[in-house]
Amino acid sequence: MLQQRYTEERSAGQLVRRVLSPKNVIVFLAILIIGYLVLTPAIYLFIATFFSGGAFTLDAFRRAYGTSGLDSMVLSSIVFTVGATVLALALGTALAYITVRTNVPFRSLIVATSLVPLIVPGLLYTIAWVMVASPNVGIANQIGNALTGGPWFDIFSMPGMIWVEGTHNVPLVYLFMFVAFRAMDPSLEESALVNGATRATMLRRITIPLMRPALAAAALVVGVKTLGSFEVPTLLGVPGGIFVFVSRIYYVMSDFPYDTAAAGALSIGLVVLAILGTWALNRMQGDGKQYATVTGKGFRPAALDLGRWKWPVAIGVLVYFLVTTALPLFVMAYNSLLPHFQAISIRAMSEFTLQNYVDLFENPIFARSVGNSLLLAVGTATAIMVLTAVAAWVVVRGRRRSRKLVDQLTFIPMVFPGLVIGLAVSFVYLRNPLPIAVYGTLLILLIAYMTNFLPYGMRYAMSSLQQISAELEESSAVAGASWWQTWTRIVLPLMFPGLMAGWIYLLIVAVRELGSSILLYSPGNEVIAVLIFQMYEEGELVDISALGVVLVVFLSLIVALVHKFGSRVGIRL
């Protein structure tokens, strides 16, 4: 009887059924969609740049790079990227080391506050710094003018750009390094000391080499993000006459008639730069992957006694948070209550009003863009997590060839900054390859966001799948479950907390995304970040402040809710 049930004759029908098994169909569809999302923008960007009227040409490059100021643009891009990345790495690593490995007072407070800036969108953070340190109207400089007769700090400068971008990325570095320091077995350091090394030698010869893979990973993420940053160079660099790749591309694309090919040529230069940086950092990280010892677990590292440095360090850290977090947030909250932007004074405080908030909620564009942003954020987060759940499974458990293909496909958007993705996506849907209308709808933003954030989703999905032992799937198969049954009853439920964490992370980054939205929105399809950008260009600083306060409160609420209820189902951000 068993014999009959398992006829192993290979008929044509069986072959078709095997090829069209749910597993093959789902994996194929996921790879197809990912391939489409990733490759079409790259290809169209390439064509639009190198081909004009069907013929190959380098004209666009001549126009883009022929103008004067080319070398200063490339130099500015590199100085800005390296400067802000190094600043973020130094501050983030120091904070992580202090909180994980020393007996600094208020440790848990420092841990919590070092993550707060993650919630403040880069655009608002930049605008807040304009309100603090613009040479004319910045609040700090007004105090400076009054006290010393001149501005203290000009935010519209390269140091200003590096400061704002760098400090905004500190929490990202902090997260990487916090995990790495936590995971490092302190006995590795202790054995160096026992063997006669000084503390300095230990740091140089043991700690830093062991941290190198984590440092390289953090440098990669922050460096690529900085190189593609839109907000800081556009808001702070352009007024001071400092151009980097991204602001130049935006400049070219906002100057009618648009020279799209030249913008493409600049984009390709930017992507090449990102690839070079990624390659260099990957080499650095590559050697370090052998140190399996670093990835231990459950150590309680012995705290380094700071001795008489205990309080100076604590005070230094607190001052740092006051300046980088409390000050911008305070300035924004303060301005949101003023009828118009003005210097700090007792008289100004007497004018406090909630009118800005009333205006905001009565503004139909605000309501519309909040709706659009939420819709897009939920759509993007959901679509990406569904796609990457399958893609991660292929990478972690699949056959060697498909594993490599998917791994590389999902990495490609990393080297495409948001603005470039926006540009490339606009090229694609000007010559729409899809049978439905995309240009001028929210769909085009959804597509751009999905391409842009695919690597982030992938990271969450991969790490949640890697924690699930392969035996849990194998035992399901041995128990008689089909691929689909294993997938829906074992794999997905086990991945769920990790997928949810990724979903929430994507929700937050999508709500504040500006770079890839700015070239793709159309009237009626504004998103929050675009609205803020437009208001900034109109000089409506007090209205932005109100909006900023609402947005930060909203995002904090999401994070707080997830923190409170998420831990019950195992979601950790």
Add this chain to the structure above:
Amino acid sequence: MLRIDNLRKTFDVPSDQRGRGRATASAQLAAIDDVSLEIHEGEMFTFLGPSGCGKTTTLRSIAGLERPDSGEIRLSERVLFSRGRGRDREVPVNRRGLGMVFQSYAIWPHLSVFDNVAFPLQVMPRRDRPKKKVIEERVMRVLATMELDAFAGRSATKLSGGQQQRLALARALVTEPPLLLLDEPLSNLDAKLRESLRFELKRLQHEIGITSIYVTHDQVEALALSSRIAVMSKGQVAQVGAPRDIYTHPESKFVAEFIGNSNFLPATAVESGNGTAIVETPQGRLEVAVDRPLDATASYLIGIRPESVEVLAAETAPAAGNGFSGTVAARSYLGEAVDHIVDIGGYEMRARVNPSVSFPAGTAVRLRIDPATISLIPTEGASR
């Protein structure tokens, strides 16, 4: 019942980790190298061998989790896998209908104890799937056999190590599979628990009477549990036999060593009668128990377990009797026994004796060995 014929499996092992970017050379590693076995109905059959010898790979091939390069696997008359011998066939893993207990137990942490056990029934093809009521009955019955019925509603992660093992067994047995596969199910547990579960397992297997294949690298476990053992080495089967057979008649030095011998002497037959034989070793003559007369022209290796060597003071023991004279070279105290290294004419023989017997280094001693405990291993050119 289960037949494996000429099974082979090689893995590609990337040999150079650093050379990323360059073409990575990869070596071939033969994990299973021409294995043929037959396992009978109702047996508790064990794959025994050192780490990396291919036990798990063979077991996973039977389960269908690994695809061999060539060979055939049949369960009764049903071909589970066949490749490289006429028409290729392969029954997918989820259609083989076997039970398996994984080394990690692979208990699904998001399901309750009940749901873990019910899963194999719930995922059956619709036409064979029992009714909900029947599923519940069968699950509760098997949980009761495993004395887990009180935990049915509990989350599966909140069980002790021993309970998890029984849960994994319950899940493997609930469909009443024709064959049960177990991959080192006791290796994650501490020594005490391991011992008690070993007997539990033997009792259960005896009660249920299910044909089982058991993988382990622990010879004590294998000897205690199995009806037959296949000793494996580097992807090949070195010897198949009943535990006593393997213990007393290892066919190769590898098997003898793996099963606990550590003293080896080359030997040739001098006199061979029925039941006993006298062999010549470089250290002197020795009497050995044999099943059949020895081949006078062949050479052998004799294996002597440390615990079968008796150590006596030279002055009290007669120089006659089966054994050697020598001097104690070293001694180490092991708690429940004392190891003596005794120099017998240039060979250092290890003897493990009761702690009440203990001789300091330099003492002249007499070693006595029971002929029945000596194993005779044919080396090249000898037939058994």
